[in-house]
Amino acid sequence: MLLAIFGFGLANSAEAITRNVGPGQSYATPCAAIAAASDGDTIQIDAAGSYNGDVCAWTKNALTLRGINGRPHIDAANQNAQGKAIWVIAGNDTVVDNIEFSGCHVPDANGAGIRQEGVNLTVRHAYFHDNENGILAGDKSGSTIIIESSEFAHNGAGDGKSHNLYINHVDKLIFQYNYSHGAYIGHLLKSRALQNEILYNRLSGDASGSESYEINLPNGGLSYVIGNLVEQPITSPNSAMLDYRSETDGMNADDRLFVVNNTFVNDKGAGIFLQIAASTASAVIATNNIFYGGGTISSQPGTLLSHNYSGGNPMFVDIGNVDYRLQSGSAAIDAGIDPGSSAERSLLPTQEYVQPTATQLRPSNAAFDIGAYEFVPDLIFCDGFEAIKTCH
Template identity: 50%
Template structure:
C-alpha cells in the first residue's frame, strides 16, 4: 500500500549568508530540532468487500504503527501467519471475528506468531491451534511487549505461549480463556515464560484441559480482580502457578478449585525453585473456594522461598490448609466449610447479611517496595470489573457487602491506566479518626483438616498512622472524625465542624438514602493508576472513607525448556 510522506524543502534564496562555522552549527541545530520524518499510520480493513479478504494478508503487509481492523462478518478459517511488525494494533470490529486455525499453523508454533514488539490485540476469538509438538498457541509471542484485551481464546493447545525475553512486559485484560491444553499437563490456558512482568487483570480463566488456568514465570506478577474457576468441562491442575516465585501481587481474585481436578492445590509459588529476583508474595482480599474433597493447600509455597508470604483478608471456603509455609504472615483471614455468601451456587460471593467477615478486615498497607495492597475493584462476570464500594471497615474477601450500593461503575480496560467514568477522586488528604482501639474478631469455623484458625485477631488502631502508596493517611485516635477535602451530604440539617462539612437528617448517622460523594481523589494501586468515579455507597449504619488500597508440587516429567524452540 502506498503511503504519503510529508517532505520538507528549503530554498537557498531564503537563507541568509553565514560564515561556514555558523552554517554548520545552524544545520546541526535544525537537524536536532526537526521532528522525525515518517509515513503516517494506515488502517488496513479486512473482511467481505474490504481491501483484504483475510487477516494475514493485512498482517504481513502492515507497517509499524498501522491498525488492522478485522470485520466479524468474515470467515477466516485456516488463516495463519507469522508477522514481524512493531506497534501494530489488531482489532475486531462489528463484533468479535472468529479466527479458526482449522488444522493449520505458522512456523510450527501456532495461529498468529507475533515477532514484533509493542503490539496490541483486541476483540478477537481464536481457537483450534494445534501443532505436532502439542504446544500450539493461538497467540505465540516471539517478540516483546504484548497487550491483549477483550478477547476469547479457547480450545487451543495453549491460549498464549510467550518466549523468555527478560525485558518483555505482558498486559492481559478483559479476556476469557477456556479449555486450552493438549491434555497431557504440559500446556495451559496461558503460559507466560521468563519475561519481565505480567499484568493480568479483569480476566476469566477456566476449565483448562489438565494444565493450569494461569502459569507465569515472570519476574513481576500483578494478578488482580480475575476469576479462576472450572466446571465439569475441564480438569485443571493449579488455578494459578508461579513456579519461579518473583515479586507477585494476588489481590481481589476469585479462585475456585472444582471437585474434578488434577491437583489439590489452588495457588502455587516457587515450587520449581525460587530463581526469580524477588521472593515476596502478597495474597490480599481474595476469595478461595476448594470443592476438592481431599483437601490440599490453598496456597502452596516452595521450600526454597525464604521470605514470609503475606496472606491477609482472604476467605478460604472448603477443606484444606491455608498454606504450608510456616513463616507466612497471616492476618484477619476467614476459613469455613460454608461461608455466608449471598448465592454461592451462582457465584454471587458477596457477604450475606450478618456474615462474620463484614467489616472484619484489616488495613493491608503497602508492599516492601511501597506498592499499595488495598483492593479498589471487584471482578464482574464476564471478564470485567467494577469499583469496590468504600463503606465502613474493609470486608474480608474479594467482595464488599453491597446491599445498599446505589451506583456501580464498570471498569474498562486500558494499556496501563484503568478509568472509571469521568470523575477523578483524590484521597491524598483524607484522614479518618476512629475510636481509641478497635478489636477485630473473626469467628472462624474450621474444617476437619484445618486446625489453625485466625479467630480473635486483635488490631490496635490507637494513635497509629498508616501511609499508603496512594498517599492516603488513616489516623485512628479518639472518637472525632476529621475529613479533609471531603464533603458528605446527608439529608436535612447542616452542621460545620473542624475541616468537616456534614449534613445529618435528625439523629440517624447513616441510612439507605445517604449519598457519599468522594471527588478529587487519586489512588494508586498495585502497578496501575485508578480513577474513581463518584461511587455512592451506604453500609450497615456507619459510613467511613476506607483508605488503603501467591508442597505437593505438580511435577513435570520433562523439563520446562522442552517448550521453547
C-alpha cells in the same frame, strides 16, 4: 539537529495508517493486511468475514489489531504458522483487541492462539479456546505482557505441559479482569515472569473440569494476587490452588508473594490453598482472604496470616450460581484491615471482578471486608436500576 529529529518523528507518525479487513474491504484476511502493513499501522478486522485457516508470523513493530462490528473469529482449521500458533508475533509493542482464537494443534503439542516472541504485548477483550495453549510467551528480557478483560477456556493438549496461558521468563505480567476456566489437564494461569500482578480475575474450574493449579508461579518472583475469585473443582487432579516456587531451576531472585482480599473456594474439601515451596525465604503475606471449603491455608509455616476467614460459612449470596458476594450478617463483613503497602505499591483492592471479563470499583467503607467483594447494604431498585439505600 533537533528540528531534523522532530521532523523524522512526524514523518513516521504520518506513515502509520489503518488497514481494513473483511468483506468488501481492501484486504480479505488479517494476514494479508499484516503482510502489507508497516510499523505502527492499525488493522481493523470486520467480524463479518470468514478467516478460518488464516495463520501467519511477523516481525513488524507497534501493530494494533482490532476486531470491529462484533468479535472476529480465527479458527486454525488444521493450519499453523511455523509449527507454533495461529499468530506468531516476533515484532515489538503489539496490541490485540477483541479477537477470538481457537483450534490450534501442532506436532509438538504446543499450538497456541498467540505465540509471543517480541517485546511487549497487550491483549484486551479476546477469547482463546480449544487450543493447546491460549497464549504461549517465550523468554524475553525487557518485555511486559498485559492481558485484560479476556477469556481463556478449554485450552491444553492433555499432557499437563500446556495451559490456558503460559508466560515464560519476561520482566512483568499484568493479568487483570480475566476469566480463565476449564483448562484440559493444565493450569489456568502459569507464569515465570520476574513480577506478576494478578488482579481482579475469576480463575475457576468447570464443574467436571480436569485443570491442575488455578495459579502456578513455579519460579516465584515479586507477585501480587489481589481481589481474585479462585475456585477449584472437586474433579481437579491437583489438590493445591496457588503454587509458588515449585521448581528448582531458573528461580527469580525476588520471592515475595502478597495474597490480599481474594475469595478462594475449594470444592474438593481438602488440599492446600497456598502451596509455597520450602525454598521461599520471604514470609508470604496473606491478608483479608476467604478460604472456604476445607484444606490447609498455607504450606509455609511462617506465612503471615492476618484477618483471613476460614472454617465456617461466609454466607455467600448464591454459591450455586457463582455469586460470591456477601450476605448481610456474614462474619467477613467489617472484619478485615487496611492491608497497607509493599515497598513498591499499595495492597489495597480498588476493583471487583464482574462476570464475564469486566470490573467495577470496589466500594470504599470505613471498615474493610474480607474477600474479593465488599458488602453493599440496603440495595434497592429505583425505576428499574439498582441504587444504594435511597431513591432520589
